[in-house]
Amino acid sequence: MKILPPTLRDKKRYLAFELICEHEITREDFLREMFLCVGSLIGDVGSSECGIRLLTFEDSKGIIRCAHTKTELTRAAVTTITHISGKRVLVHILGVSGTIAGATEKYLEGIEVFTL
Amino acid sequence: MVKPKFYDLNVHSIPDGKNTPQQMAALAKHLGYTGIAITNHSSTESKPTGFESNGFETFRGIEIVSNNPSKLHGLIGKYRQNVDVLTIHGGNESINRAAVENRNVDILAHLPTPKDSGLNHILAKSASANNVAIEFNLDFIFKGHGGRRVHTLSHFRKNVEIARKFDVPMILTSNAVSYFDLRAPREMIALAGLFGMEKNEAISAISTVPAGIIAGNRPKPGFIREGVEEIVEKVDIVNTSEDISESEEAGWSN
Numbered sequence: 001m002k003i004l005p006p007t008l009r010d011k012k013r014y015l016a017f018e019l020i021c022e023h024e025i026t027r028e029d030f031l032r033e034m035f036l037c038v039g040s041l042i043g044d045v046g047s048s049e050c051g052i053r054l055l056t057f058e059d060s061k062g063i064i065r066c067a068h069t070k071t072e073l074t075r076a077a078v079t080t081i082t083h084i085s086g087k088r089v090l091v092h093i094l095g096v097s098g099t100i101a102g103a104t105e106k107y108l109e110g111i112e113v114f115t116l
Numbered sequence: 117m118v119k120p121k122f123y124d125l126n127v128h129s130i131p132d133g134k135n136t137p138q139q140m141a142a143l144a145k146h147l148g149y150t151g152i153a154i155t156n157h158s159s160t161e162s163k164p165t166g167f168e169s170n171g172f173e174t175f176r177g178i179e180i181v182s183n184n185p186s187k188l189h190g191l192i193g194k195y196r197q198n199v200d201v202l203t204i205h206g207g208n209e210s211i212n213r214a215a216v217e218n219r220n221v222d223i224l225a226h227l228p229t230p231k232d233s234g235l236n237h238i239l240a241k242s243a244s245a246n247n248v249a250i251e252f253n254l255d256f257i258f259k260g261h262g263g264r265r266v267h268t269l270s271h272f273r274k275n276v277e278i279a280r281k282f283d284v285p286m287i288l289t290s291n292a293v294s295y296f297d298l299r300a301p302r303e304m305i306a307l308a309g310l311f312g313m314e315k316n317e318a319i320s321a322i323s324t325v326p327a328g329i330i331a332g333n334r335p336k337p338g339f340i341r342e343g344v345e346e347i348v349e350k351v352d353i354v355n356t357s358e359d360i361s362e363s364e365e366a367g368w369s370n
């Protein structure tokens with residue numbers, strides 16, 4: 001199928017975040033908990049409007065994509081993640097950018113995750 | 117635009133919480149706060165502590181818990197002189213009322229009673245007149261789930277509406293008992309948006325309102341009472357005797 005022309009594509013925002021935790025968390029566990037928490041706060045309809053998707057996640061740092069008009073709602077929804085596989089965690093959004101490259105360069109490269 | 121300074125004025129440490137004030141301060145600083153207040157419950161008899169390190173300040177606070185309004189006024193008198201932030205743990209009609217009617221109270225927390233949102237037009241008028249801030253403790257929203265969270269959100273929405281109408285100061289706090297309960301200022305503002313708080317209201321509820329509370333409780337050196345202040349002229353070290361007599365005459369200003 002032909003890809004949409006740029007004017008018709010959904011505009012996105014990329015949220016760079018760090019996950020403050022005492023134990024290593026896998027991508028699968030984080031993803032499961034994220035959709036559970038977001039779903040519980042804003043529901044399936046709200047989640048689909050936000051268009052939340054986890055892009056990269058490694059070394060307790062990652063990028064979440066969302067619709068550009070829903071950054072505040074996404075931010076609120078993501079901060080409701082309190083436990084992952086029974087362990088306490090804290091999601092700290094480092095910054096918001098319009099491109100993946102921007103988010104990575106500005107907020108993720110060379111950043112040390114806070115250790116407790 | 118100048119970047120606002122953010123404060124979280126309801127944080128619990130050992131013995132109420134799990135972590136030391138130093139650990140809470142270290143994480144709060146990392147998240148972008150300028151200061152936090154350690155407000156342990158008066159029932160645990162912990163002594164209010166405060167310290168400052170590298171531009172990050174931890175304020176002395178207390179969260180007074182009582183079921184009896186007359187005992188509450190006694191406890192307020194007991195702690196007032198020793199703390200920068202005096203919070204009342206509400207949640208009961210008579211305590212909420214007693215708290216907003218006392219000028220020495222800074223913040224009324226946990227308003228919602230089992231029956232309603234805990235704030236009405238009468239309480240709001242008193243709170244506005246006595247400058248008692250209404251607290252929205254966001255831990256209910258990011259930690260809670262199900263019916264309890266739904267009720268909290270609707271209570272908060274109602275309280276924002278009333279507070280806005282009567283010009284009651286609003287304040288956002290995390291009510292953290294562990295460092296995993298802290299949230300960065302931007303996240304707090306986003307969470308406040310869930311119950312209808314405007315972005316500029318949320319920003320002042322986490323920056324200028326708490327800063328005003330701290331400043332109001334830390335009088336400047338020449339402070340005598342509201343509106344009366346002693347202004348001391350700078351004294352020249354060489355001619356000390358003469359200058360002191362002059363500065364005494366310089367006296368009082370309104």
